[in-house]
Amino acid sequence: MVVDDFGGERLDPGLWVDHYLPQWTTSERSVARYDLTGAGLRLRIDADQLDWRPEDAPLRVSNLQTATFSGPLGSERGTHRHRTDGLVVRTAVTERLLWAPASGRVDVTVTASTDPGCMLAVWLVGTEHLDARDSGEVCVFEIDAEAVGERTTTARVGVKAHHDPRLVTDMTEVVVPVGRGEQHTWTAAWDEDGVRVACGGQLVYSSTQRLLYPLQLMVDLFETALPGPASNYPKSALVHRVALS
Template sequence: MMTFIGMMLPMKVQAADMPANPVDKPGYTLDYADEFNGDSLDKSKWTDYYLPHWSKNPENAKANYRFENGCLVEYITKDQQAWSPEHDGTVKSSAIMSFDKSWIHNFSGTMDNQDRNTWYGYKTKYGYFEIRAKLANCGGGGHQAWWMVGMQQDTNDWFNSKQTGEIDILETFFSTPNAWRTAAYGWNDPNFQTSWWINQDAVPQGNPTEEFHIYAMDWTPNSLKFYYDNQLVRVIYGSPDYEMGTILNIYTDAGSGEHNDVWPKEWYVDYYRVWKSDKGYDKNETEEYLLRNHQTGKYAYIDPEKANVQYGDIPENEDYAKWKVENVDGYVRLKNIATDEYMHIENLSGYVEHGKVPSTYWSAQWSVKQVDNYLKFTNRWQIDKSIHTEDMKSVLQYGECPDTWWTSQWQLIDM
């Protein structure tokens, strides 16, 4: 049975708070949640110290926060101390974390770890993660962040661990309040994002500093999908395969410019929730796809007698129309199931070819952009060239294409 990948839910179009989603999510079971409805932090779930193992004075890493109208409000004050001057300069931070453990996230490469007793409020692998939040309206340098880091359970130190991935689901700068910035990096993990993947675009709707909006990530063995107000906005193919912990925090400075004199700087988090799919998380479940064109409704496939990738009805041997999506440093390679060959444009012929090209060839690597309910594949080497069917020649072409061209829009259909 075929199911469609990357479909979006309807979203509100008027500038107003996005209502909270129901706690019950069809096809999922709630695994962890904090609605922040009390007047104190649930210390069985969170610590209010920010990476205290990297601070010589852990009290400087303690958060400022309050609870207001059913929300957690994290804030930075003018007289707040830098959390770790020895490693992070003037950066101030107020955070809550779902863990406390030595050596986690060694951003500065130091050996100067302050030993901590390991504690986990919540760590997990895979799931649908969601917050509802209103962002800071203060300008200047700094940002609010919702992010996850690997719990490094393979070793007891940073330098030898391979479970060091970082996923920044929300990392929006005060200076760009109407943008949504996401990022990911594997650090020492050789199998996830060996270079920084950073994506920032204007939010699809609304004013995030004046209204509450919903930010979410669906983490599966094959991908990370990022949602704004229930709308799928961007995808990373490939994902960490180990448990991670969560951080919610607000910073000044921190690589996002020098802070201004507007105080306090604060953001509101209405809730934090994690659901698990009732189907479980089988890594092989969604490895094979059909690739269907929006304009023609036809499928990309390989004819072994022809050099170029074709499109049309699914051939009798349907494996020629099945593709595996492989992640390479934030890009994807499209590998044919029948031939083990990749789509590429190495020969600059104007047509998408297939062949057994090395994994390092940028001509076979594609960025993926969400366009409405579809995906647009743009070549890493020829950075303004995308796969399309504009000339209706039954052969995949590549070239400059506006996002509005249906001929350059594709749908991955899970087999």
């Protein structure tokens, strides 16, 4: 098992890439904004941060991921071809599989953002470096800031097929007993038996669909709306601990 509580002076370069899908954009647009604090990793969206791609504005993101892969410049090969509007490689990246097993388990402890227009997400995404069909995703959770209440939080969880014809997209919403400002731990496992997702040790989703190919971990903070006149920056979320096995 690999455990990171982000207690060092810098990110572990043997585990994390601090860019969001850098192959589809440019380095200055994909690089994460973050702080290492006594409470863990604080992902930030700053007022001067660029949109991830100009075509996708408004969409700003600070992300950590555990692998990179792309084809050559101008090609359509690369991890997480999640859009259908002509993603092409703008920055060729080295194949790096820091953590990308074909079965495994992750535990991620977070405090979700409550900043308007933000979403905190954790995904396990097919790297596609062996086969372009290996593109499925385990959505461990997606939490919109507006879905965080005083006592409960609504999250999206499930499986996304993307370009894998062997899978069927199966997403659902769950309500978990986690209030504003509270830490909570999400667990996801995938293997021959399928996919299981839990929050606080309680199973919230299961599927018999099998994603038996390398998946990389992605931890993302997005801002997906134009800032309002009273928006305060930085917007942020906390990642307290990640355990990988």
